[in-house]
Amino acid sequence: MLDLDAARTGILREMAATIDRLERLDADGWARPTRLEGWTVGDLAAHLAWGQALEAEGLRRMLAGAGDPYLPETRTHTDPAATLADLTKQHADLAAQLAAVTGNDLARPCPLPYGPVPTATFLQVIAMEAGVHGNDLAAALGDGARLPADVVSATTAYLSFAVPLHAMAATEVPGRPLAWRLTGPTVDLRIWWDGERWATAEPGDQPADCTVTGDDDALVLFVLGRVPAAALTATDPGLAADLGRYVPGP
Numbered sequence: 001m002l003d004l005d006a007a008r009t010g011i012l013r014e015m016a017a018t019i020d021r022l023e024r025l026d027a028d029g030w031a032r033p034t035r036l037e038g039w040t041v042g043d044l045a046a047h048l049a050w051g052q053a054l055e056a057e058g059l060r061r062m063l064a065g066a067g068d069p070y071l072p073e074t075r076t077h078t079d080p081a082a083t084l085a086d087l088t089k090q091h092a093d094l095a096a097q098l099a100a101v102t103g104n105d106l107a108r109p110c111p112l113p114y115g116p117v118p119t120a121t122f123l124q125v126i127a128m129e130a131g132v133h134g135n136d137l138a139a140a141l142g143d144g145a146r147l148p149a150d151v152v153s154a155t156t157a158y159l160s161f162a163v164p165l166h167a168m169a170a171t172e173v174p175g176r177p178l179a180w181r182l183t184g185p186t187v188d189l190r191i192w193w194d195g196e197r198w199a200t201a202e203p204g205d206q207p208a209d210c211t212v213t214g215d216d217d218a219l220v221l222f223v224l225g226r227v228p229a230a231a232l233t234a235t236d237p238g239l240a241a242d243l244g245r246y247v248p249g250p
Contacts, residue, residue, distance in 0.1 A: 001157040002150055004106060007123040008098050010150040014130040015091050018048065018137055022084050025141075030080045034140040035226055041140050042077035045087055048133055050075045052090035054112070055126045059097035062110040062119055069111040094126075114165075121161070127154035132224060139226075147217035149186070155220040156187055163191055163223070164198040167247045180243055181208035182223065184216040191223070191247065198247070210239035225249020 002010065022030075022045055030042045039047070053072040061070065077083050101119065109116035117125070131151030138145035147155070167173075179192035190201050190208065212219065214232035221227040225248055234240035 001120070001124060002127055002154050004101060004103055004120075004123065006150055007127050007154065008101075010127045010148070010154065011098065011123075011130045012095060014127070014134045014148075014151065015052075015094075018045075018130070018134045019084070019088060019091065021137055021141060021143075022080075022087070025080070027080065029141065030077075030083075032140050034136050036136060040077070041137060042080060042083055044133060044136055044140070045083045046075035046077040048129075049083065049087040049090045051129050051133075052087065052094045055122075055129070056090060056094040056097045058110040058112050058122060059094070059101060059119070062105065062108050062122075063097070063100055067111050067116075069113045071113045121157075124154040124157040127151060128158045131155070132221070132226070135221070136226070146215075147221065149216070152187065152216045152220055155224070156189060159189060159220065159223055160200050163200045163247055166250060167198045169248050170246050172245065174242070174246060178210075178239065179206065179208045180239065181211045182219045183211060183213050184219050187216045187219050189219075189223075191243065193246070208235075210234055210236040210243075212240050212243075223247065223249065 025041065030040065032041045034041060034044050036044065050072050054070065057070040075086065106118065106120040108119050110119050110122045128151065131147055132155060135145055135147055174193045177193060177195045179190060182189045182191070188202060192199055212222070212232050212234045218227050218232060222229065222232055225244060229237060229240035229244060232240065
């Protein structure tokens, strides 16, 4: 999990890189498909503007002690200049709210549409969104960028509580209890279905039905649905591929 300074640094760096890439695109670049089904680069940028607006307002309301959540209007990309201006504006607002957060705020709840979340946890979500969507953009443009270590750390922290939420989008569950272990140079995460619910934890002593190994960034992108199981090493390739059906990426 990233501390306040590391989260702030990572978020601002990743968004600066994303905005720089978008500023250099021509019309064809904005129309390129991404690895997110049905989304062009323009759609991805519009989603980022929406997310930055939600994140900025969540922090603003936390700082003000407000308890009611805020859900921004959905963005629809139609014009590159308008989408880029919106994203730049919403990011500037988020940067201002991040600058106002102090260590004393980390335990305070941020009111969000899906429920209150401690500020320290919300910072991991913001860093994950900035880094992973920046990587989505880089992949769409053929840049081949890797996820930095701080984004991997934030994403691992995010996955430690978000896997059950992702699983709610699946149409099926395993027919028996199953456990997967994801292990890389620093990532070590266990995902399991106990027959009734999904959970995550550090692996502990219980054996996994399938162990998936690879680079840290590839592992977290795999769980998020960006990297196929075939790109990693698995003790049971079939079960590794099944995880993507049971826990689809956002």
